[in-house]
Amino acid sequence: MHCSLCIPEIVSLIFCETLNGAEQSLNHLNRDSAQTLAGLARTCKAFRDPALDLLWKSQCTVMNVLNCMPGDIWEVLDDTDAEEVRLKRAVLPTDWERPLIYSHRVRHFQYQLSYSYPDSAAFYEMLRMCLPPEPLFPNIESLLWETSDAALLPHFRLFIGPRLTSLTVSTFQSASHLSLLPTLATQCPLLQEVCILTSDGLPGHCEAVSFFVKQLTHLESLEVPCLDSVALDHLAKLPVLDLVHLHDQTPLSPVLELASQTEVPSSCDIDMLTLTVTDARAATDVLARLHASPICSLVIQFPKNTSADAVQEIYNGVAANCNHASLHTLSIALPPAGTTDTAADPEQIALHAVPGTHLFPTFLAHNAHVTAAEIARAWPRITSLDLAGSAFLHVPPRTTLRALLSFAQLCPHLWRLSLPINAHSVPKWRKAQTAAEARPTQRRLRSLHVGESPVGTPLDVAAYLSSIFPRLEWVSAGKENTRDEPVRTEVLAAQRKWKAVEAALPVLRKVRVEERYWTRREYEENSD
Structure with a gap:
């Protein structure tokens, strides 16, 4: 065997090319790719670790790891509407030796009810009690948790680790769910990509999300419901922040805004900023907090009952706070197609329609007619x-x-x-x-x-x-x-x-x- 094949990085690149880039996907490998990697792992010692790393890199169920435990521990009951996993005996520390060899190789985990198994809150509660002190996936880098089952959400902590850089959680539906956020940044200090979605009208969601965001120092991409002025000032200081998407952003609190007025935010480049606002003042407030940050692409969506004067306020806020030299894409519009009432009363439409003479006056040296x-x-x-x-x-x-x-x-x-x-x-x-x-x-x-x-x-x-x-x-x-x-x-x-x-x-x-x-x-x- 050629000496270059004794270098794990080279062997891994060869395997990745052979599998047509399967290592780049967060989805689980198809059956043929998995069988190929399993065969390579059994071929020789030089192939074992690179093949196993790719085989276990992306997972969508914990059962692949738990099936590496002794066969007398678990039993699957399929006499009900859904399969259920139960313990047959007590779990001993020695039972985890083999599973942890493979769980350390997991880098990406997706939990979606469409194909994740098991999906019982009772099972994950039992798993929490059986786990050793270290995380189940200590080297995990990205976690996608998408489920509408509120009972399962608290258990996503089983899958996080100190090396986590990408986190998507949907959906936070109660105050107890929001209580998971304050300590999450401490457990995952390297987070770079964060997407947190909450139910509409959830009390205290802005405060909890803002507290969480203020602790993140490596952010590159952020999608959250709403932020306060202090969190926005924190974002303006991050040097590598590229994408920001704020859902249902409300106007900033006058008290918090006054308290942070004296702090001048540093400049960071934002490649794309998307704002879905509850009223016009929310958009102008956010842009004012980020005025020192050059924005390349700006998207603002406002409610369909927004008046023409309020829309004009948004345009004035964009003109006053955005760097015209950096801004190359601007979209100020109603929500996407499908959410607009096309049968509205024409008289009501006239109250909210913005004439062309008012769209760009501040961009055009305050001309009276455009x-x-x-x-x-x-x-x-x-x-x-x-x-x-x-x-x-x-x-x-x-x-x-x-x-x-x-x-x-x-x-x-x-x-x-x-x-x-x-x-x-x-x-x-x-x-x-x-x-x-x-x-x-x-x-x-x-x-x-x-x-x-x-x-x-x-x-x-x-x-x-x-x-x-x-x-x-x-x-x-x-x-x-x-x-x-x-x-x-x-x-x-x-x-x-x-x-x-x-x-x-x-x-x-x-x-x-x-x-x-x-x-x-x-x-x-x-x-x-």
């Missing part, structure tokens, strides 16, 4: 822009095809544009007297979504679009997030016309190429 040209001038490096219309009621857009000239002239990097357009009439080209009046051409735009926009003659519209966006390939109409709703007749007719616009684009490109070829050839012949 046009497509001003938006394009404000964001010359933008690559994707989505200015969708109302999700409740179709209102004919005021933006015309002429507005696209601004994007063609001022946004050379724009490759995707979503903008309702009134395309009933096509602008006439003016005679180019000077270079400033020359027709702009933008060659990066590939996709145009126009929503429920009216359209006139498809060929005329296609010729206009193709002339300023010669590489435009896709033109789509209608709602991007359909929910099996009936579509009005006029909307269907407009969609068919826009489809005809899209179909004409490749033909126009071909004609343009041919014209350039013959023009160049004619010029060369005349030059000769």
